[in-house]
Amino acid sequence: MTHKQVLIIGAGFAGLNAAKRLRDLDDISITIIDRENHHLFQPLLYQVAMAALSPADIAVPIRSLFASAQNIRVVKAEATSVDLAARKVVTDAGDFPYDYLLLACGARHAYFGHEEWEAYAPGLKTLPQATEIRRRVLEAFEAAEKETDFERRRRHLTFVVVGGGPTGVELAGAIGEMSRFTLAQDFRHIDPRQTRVILVEAGPRILPSFDEKLAARAMRDLESLGVQTWTGGAVTDITSDGVTIGTEHIAACTVLWAAGVRASEIGRTLPGVTLDRSGRVEVDDHLNIPQHAEVFVAGDMSRSVDANGKQLPGVALVAMQQGIYFAETLRADLRGKARKPFRYHDLGQMATIGRSRAITEFGRLRLTGLFAWWFWLIVHIYRLSGFRNRLSVLIQWAWSYWTFGRGARLIVGKEWRAYGAEGKV
Numbered sequence: 001m002t003h004k005q006v007l008i009i010g011a012g013f014a015g016l017n018a019a020k021r022l023r024d025l026d027d028i029s030i031t032i033i034d035r036e037n038h039h040l041f042q043p044l045l046y047q048v049a050m051a052a053l054s055p056a057d058i059a060v061p062i063r064s065l066f067a068s069a070q071n072i073r074v075v076k077a078e079a080t081s082v083d084l085a086a087r088k089v090v091t092d093a094g095d096f097p098y099d100y101l102l103l104a105c106g107a108r109h110a111y112f113g114h115e116e117w118e119a120y121a122p123g124l125k126t127l128p129q130a131t132e133i134r135r136r137v138l139e140a141f142e143a144a145e146k147e148t149d150f151e152r153r154r155r156h157l158t159f160v161v162v163g164g165g166p167t168g169v170e171l172a173g174a175i176g177e178m179s180r181f182t183l184a185q186d187f188r189h190i191d192p193r194q195t196r197v198i199l200v201e202a203g204p205r206i207l208p209s210f211d212e213k214l215a216a217r218a219m220r221d222l223e224s225l226g227v228q229t230w231t232g233g234a235v236t237d238i239t240s241d242g243v244t245i246g247t248e249h250i251a252a253c254t255v256l257w258a259a260g261v262r263a264s265e266i267g268r269t270l271p272g273v274t275l276d277r278s279g280r281v282e283v284d285d286h287l288n289i290p291q292h293a294e295v296f297v298a299g300d301m302s303r304s305v306d307a308n309g310k311q312l313p314g315v316a317l318v319a320m321q322q323g324i325y326f327a328e329t330l331r332a333d334l335r336g337k338a339r340k341p342f343r344y345h346d347l348g349q350m351a352t353i354g355r356s357r358a359i360t361e362f363g364r365l366r367l368t369g370l371f372a373w374w375f376w377l378i379v380h381i382y383r384l385s386g387f388r389n390r391l392s393v394l395i396q397w398a399w400s401y402w403t404f405g406r407g408a409r410l411i412v413g414k415e416w417r418a419y420g421a422e423g424k425v
């Protein structure tokens with residue numbers, strides 16, 4: 001019997017969990033294709049952006065995860081399209097045939113048709129974006145320290161975060177905390193009370209997917225860190241001067257984007273599929289696209305529903321469970337067993353606000369404050385890939401907790417020039 005060729009595009013939460021569950025099958029050949037060489041733990045990206053962790057703490061080389069799996073090959077390449085008829089995926093490193101295909105390329109930010117805003121308001125999806133945000137935030141404090149004009153200093157010390165979902169809340173809370181507790185000790189001229197952090201949400205309240213009382217608690221926690229929450233007003237313009245919301249203008253040097261996502265472009269290359277407004281591929285309850293039981297789409301780039309027809313959220317747990325489902329379905333096929341439909345087990349949601357507050361929701365159980373934060377901490381350590389990363393993050397969090405320090409407060413990422421080009425040796 002010839003080996004089945006299994007192709008996994010994207011080593012995010014969905015792709016990685018699929019491959020891990022198939023590593024013991026020596027009668028299939030698996031190829032994982034990713035345009036990056038690392039798997040990224042996105043839920044802790046904001047900690048890199050806020051200088052609490054370093055990039056290597058939350059990313060792990062994909063090759064190292066599968067070094068001992070003889071049936072798995074890792075290729076660093078960008079997939080550009082899928083040829084369903086020929087059963088192959090086209091990449092910038094050539095074509096890859098498949099018998100089974102898992103498409104799990106995730107999503108990126110969307111600016112609601114205003115892509116020009118991206119230059120002024122970076123989103124947070126990748127490590128380069130996280131280090132760029134870190135650079136902008138730290139540069140703003142450096143500029144404020146040197147500035148003598150009150151208005152200009154105020155502009156440097158005004159941070160606007162657009163989008164009141166968990167990422168926006170976590171970013172805004174972290175800036176509030178960093179300015180009040182960490183940077184205030186290091187700078188000589190900045191009064192931390194001058195730092196303004198404004199969280200803008202177009203909807204009627206922040207954290208719309210959470211219980212109303214928990215969201216209200218999160219808002220109070222944010223206020224205690226100096227974060228103002230502006231709800232009910234959509235951003236109408238973003239420039240280098242700041243943000244406009246209707247007739248209101250906020251003069252700010254640093255604007256961060258945490259609103260709106262668009263699924264991976266590769267979904268658009270699939271003929272005969274339906275895409276939703278965010279470009280997600282609609283899949284059936286086996287995660288297949290129409291007429292193709294060998295093609296599965298999972299995670300942030302797919303649109304699937306639960307048993308009640310409610311759309312599943314774009315979160316890591318959905319992606320992980322869908323990746324595992326792909327592996328189990330493939331095993332069932334190989335054994336000649338019937339496929340079962342995908343069922344999502346909702347294990348709840350959580351968001352953290354600063355260093356010792358969080359909100360968590362598990363069915364009817366609601367936790368807030370320090371207890372919820374400990375819970376958040378344990379869950380994230382447990383889910384991180386790689387023992388080294390777990391240990392490193394744990395040590396750094398313990399250090400930050402006792403000292404209020406942020407060890408990764410480095411401004412890097414300026415354009416590199418050879419010494420010769422600058423006239424230096």
Ligand SMILES: Cc1cc2nc3c(=O)[nH]c(=O)nc-3n(C[C@H](O)[C@H](O)[C@H](O)COP(=O)(O)OP(=O)(O)OC[C@H]3O[C@@H](n4cnc5c(N)ncnc54)[C@H](O)[C@@H]3O)c2cc1C
Nearest residue numbers: 010012013014035042043079105106299300314315316319
């Ligand atoms: C800042 C932030 C915070 C978050 N916080 C939470 C949280 O607290 N809890 C939670 O549950 N979820 C959270 N999420 C959401 C969660 O991270 C996503 O739902 C999850 O990563 C989706 O997994 P995925 O496998 O679909 O895609 P991803 O994890 O995004 O992985 C996609 C992979 O595909 C690769 N790829 C993309 N395009 C191509 C291509 N054309 N060719 C080859 N490779 C490609 C990428 O490099 C990447 O490795 C957060 C997301 C962000 C951005």
